[in-house]
Amino acid sequence: MEEVKLRPLALARYAKEHLEAYTALKEAKKGHLELCNIKYFLLCRSLELSLKSELLRRGLATAGELKTKFRHDLVTLRDTAINIPTVTFNSEENAIIDALNPYYKDKEFEYPVVGFKTFPVLDDVEQLCSRLIWF
Numbered sequence: 108m109e110e111v112k113l114r115p116l117a118l119a120r121y122a123k124e125h126l127e128a129y130t131a132l133k134e135a136k137k138g139h140l141e142l143c144n145i146k147y148f149l150l151c152r153s154l155e156l157s158l159k160s161e162l163l164r165r166g167l168a169t170a171g172e173l174k175t176k177f178r179h180d181l182v183t184l185r186d187t188a189i190n191i192p193t194v195t196f197n198s199e200e201n202a203i204i205d206a207l208n209p210y211y212k213d214k215e216f217e218y219p220v221v222g223f224k225t226f227p228v229l230d231d232v233e234q235l236c237s238r239l240i241w242f
C-alpha cells in the first residue's frame with residue numbers, strides 16, 4: 108500500500124479552518140440554546156489536526172502512523188506530543204483532553220448516543236485549540 112502524503116502545514120491549515128468554523132457557528136448561534144455536539148466536534152477535530160500536524164512536522168510520526176496508531180485518540184496524540192519541548196499542557200488542558208477523548212474517539216459528537224454526558228466549557232476548549240495553532 109502506498110504511503111499517504113500528508114504535509115504538516117496542510118494539517119495545521121485544516122485545524123485552523125475547523126477552529127474558524129466553530130467561531131463562525133458560535134457567532135451565528137449567539138443567544139440560542141441548543142445542543143452543542145457539532146461545536147465540540149469542530150473543536151476536537153481542530154485539536155486532533157493540530158497535534159497530528161506537530162507530530163508530523165517534528166518527525167515523531169509518519170502519515171501512516173497518524174492513520175493507524177493515533178487515529179482519533181486525543182490522549183495518545185497529546186501523550187506523544189509532550190515529547191516536543193514547545194508543546195506543553197497544564198492540568199486544566201489535560202483535564203479537557205481527558206474529558207473529551209472518550210466521546211470524540213467513539214464518534215459521539217458525530218452520531219447521537221443517548222445518555223448523560225459531561226463536557227468541558229466550550230470557551231476553554233476553544234482557548235486550547237487556539238493556542239495549538241502554530242502558523
